[in-house]
Amino acid sequence: MVFEKVKAIIEDIGIEDEIIESSRLYDDLALDSTELALVSTALAKAFGIFIESRVLKTYSVAQVIEAVALKA
Amino acid sequence: MKNTVFVTGVGMVGPCGNSAGAFWEGLLSGRNYMTPLQLEGTTGTAPPFAGQVRGMEPEQIISKRLLKKCSRFSVMSILAAKDAMDDAHWELDQMSRERIGIFVGNNSGGWESARNGLRVLHTEGAPFIDPNLASNWFPAAAQGHMSLAFDIKGYSKTVIADRSSGLLAIAYAARAIRNGIIDAAIVGGAETPLDPWALSFYNTEGLLNLSADRPQTAYRPFVEGRSGLALAEGAAFLCLESERSLQKREASRRVRASIQGFGFTNDGQAAAPPEESIAQCARAIRLAIGHSETQPERIGYLSLDGAASAREDGIECSAIQEVFGSSTEAKWAGCPKTVFGNTIGAAGAFDVALSVLAMNHGELPGLPYLAESVQDNGLNFVPGISRRTAVESSLILSRGRGGVSSALVVNAEGL
Numbered sequence: 385m386v387f388e389k390v391k392a393i394i395e396d397i398g399i400e401d402e403i404i405e406s407s408r409l410y411d412d413l414a415l416d417s418t419e420l421a422l423v424s425t426a427l428a429k430a431f432g433i434f435i436e437s438r439v440l441k442t443y444s445v446a447q448v449i450e451a452v453a454l455k456a
Numbered sequence: 457m458k459n460t461v462f463v464t465g466v467g468m469v470g471p472c473g474n475s476a477g478a479f480w481e482g483l484l485s486g487r488n489y490m491t492p493l494q495l496e497g498t499t500g501t502a503p504p505f506a507g508q509v510r511g512m513e514p515e516q517i518i519s520k521r522l523l524k525k526c527s528r529f530s531v532m533s534i535l536a537a538k539d540a541m542d543d544a545h546w547e548l549d550q551m552s553r554e555r556i557g558i559f560v561g562n563n564s565g566g567w568e569s570a571r572n573g574l575r576v577l578h579t580e581g582a583p584f585i586d587p588n589l590a591s592n593w594f595p596a597a598a599q600g601h602m603s604l605a606f607d608i609k610g611y612s613k614t615v616i617a618d619r620s621s622g623l624l625a626i627a628y629a630a631r632a633i634r635n636g637i638i639d640a641a642i643v644g645g646a647e648t649p650l651d652p653w654a655l656s657f658y659n660t661e662g663l664l665n666l667s668a669d670r671p672q673t674a675y676r677p678f679v680e681g682r683s684g685l686a687l688a689e690g691a692a693f694l695c696l697e698s699e700r701s702l703q704k705r706e707a708s709r710r711v712r713a714s715i716q717g718f719g720f721t722n723d724g725q726a727a728a729p730p731e732e733s734i735a736q737c738a739r740a741i742r743l744a745i746g747h748s749e750t751q752p753e754r755i756g757y758l759s760l761d762g763a764a765s766a767r768e769d770g771i772e773c774s775a776i777q778e779v780f781g782s783s784t785e786a787k788w789a790g791c792p793k794t795v796f797g798n799t800i801g802a803a804g805a806f807d808v809a810l811s812v813l814a815m816n817h818g819e820l821p822g823l824p825y826l827a828e829s830v831q832d833n834g835l836n837f838v839p840g841i842s843r844r845t846a847v848e849s850s851l852i853l854s855r856g857r858g859g860v861s862s863a864l865v866v867n868a869e870g871l
Contacts, residue, residue: 421587422587429584
């Protein structure tokens, strides 16, 4: 459920690569600084958590899901 | 001619059509492209009619990822630029992207993005503003997005000078090519002024026609019945290149026209007496002719700015008569934008593009409203929808807020 939402947020940017839990936002999916900020804003809207884009740059999708779970 | 700069492609997205071919065909169809403008919260401050762009298909050209970052004027810029590059048969992989520039005339950037950002700021809070706003609200955004779309890396500039922006962008690009800084450039202008936030600013100049009762009366410069200008959105771009670039890609048959001389002047004061504005406008025209290898007699078509105020129209017409004297009568004058609206920062680019197409087709767009109006100047405007006439050289004139005057001579000749 959380994975599907996070995946949808990343896909909405226009990322066409396959997104799996181990995908890293910067290293694998190549999100640029604006796109990382977009994900940060979308996560805040969807889950009420705020992860700075410079932190997101180091995260995988699994780490984002974990951060959401810790906040829940 | 040494260091000649050639026009090899024309592209457009605008009210008359979403390619140069469709636009030209639409312009000469005799249809008026002003449609009712319905925007929330603009009662009494927005023109009732405007030239609006419909049916764009950006997904065909722009990746979803880039499209997400772009304001509307960037989207139009990319589509019009692609249209121009296809017309010129540019194969970017066969050209040096570091030797191609991007020059854009624009006045108000992506203000629909700015307005939305302000709304979010005051309703949801700063953390929820779209981060893309940082790179899509300002005039140079289109240049940046075009660079991303086409991976073009050469010397580039964005010009902001009200209704002269587009003409200046073309002139500065031609100068950069002549000086050898770049070999080729995609040049023109884009504007999306049909937004409540943008309109509140455009309205302060007092040039808009807020009282038109039908599309045909929305924009009628150079006649007594004038009542201000109608706005339009759109983008027009040209491919410019040096002779070296043409030879390198063996494309001499692609030449549509050549960019000649250019003049740019400023009144130096906000509301100069008309005689001083006329003198500066005339100086811009003389500079353009003086820097051309074109004799004034060869100029057969005058493409005018057409602000549709008695003062502004009068300055243009008087300046032309001051420069050309009695030979003015031998030249055709036109203002094609009266059919689809004034695109402000892109207006000069549309005017140059349409002048090139007019010379190529041997057909000059006219002023359809002339027959039912009283002209109050001595210029020889093309009546009706169009007139078939061969013209070898055109002078395009753009003006702007604060007394800006710019003029460009374009020749139909090839190599």
